Amino acid sequence: MKKLIAFDLDGTLAESKQPIQPEMGTLLKQLLGVAAIAVISGGDWPQFETQVVAHIPAGSDLSRLFIMPTTGTKLYRYENEAWHAVYADVFDAAERKTIIDALDKASAEAGLNDSRTWGDKIEDRGSQITYSGLGQEAPLDAKKAWDPDFAKRKKLQAILQTMLPDLSINVGGSTSVDITRRGIDKAYAIRRLSEVIGIAAQDMLFLGDAMYPGGNDYPVKAAGIDSIAVRDVAETRSVVSAIIACLK
């Protein structure tokens, strides 16, 4: 019997960067009545607050909801009527400086410093440092047009990997490159969650829309955790309805 259902966020529970819809909120409330829930995504806590936490209907059992920002390098849970960070595996000051210096050098070397930008290019999420080629506030059209074939980011990734051999450098989103400690993926998130809350990984079920090799949900499946690939948010709703019917 599964005790916890874990979800990817973008493309699974909600459209990319959008809040969950009311129907999904209602389903999650019902699911919290029969199981614990974890949500894992690369975004930081404020992103989860606006996309998920603010849209869980009143009366839901929030004590069973686990929020895992920045690919599970942080865990938040609801206790004593407020959300708290349970842990955060953050970079220390020296690591952070090394990474930011490398990003400055590598982006110049890759020839990426000449385009127009919107907002800061480097975002420090504590346990993940994200480089956004056009800045964090760039409009969607500009972002989509910037590096459609991944060539710019792959070049940057290759340069960074030689400068930061002990870290993990991943291409993500439409303009971004994420830097984390090695071995940080959603399988790491599930292992870490299992240790901290004491629910065994075999009692968990994971749903995600990127369950193909190379997709950011694939490591969970590859680690042998029961996983369901969903096509989109509508399919997630169907699967969640079935899970609720089976568990209640």
Ligand SMILES: [Mg+2]
């Ligand atoms: Mg996704």
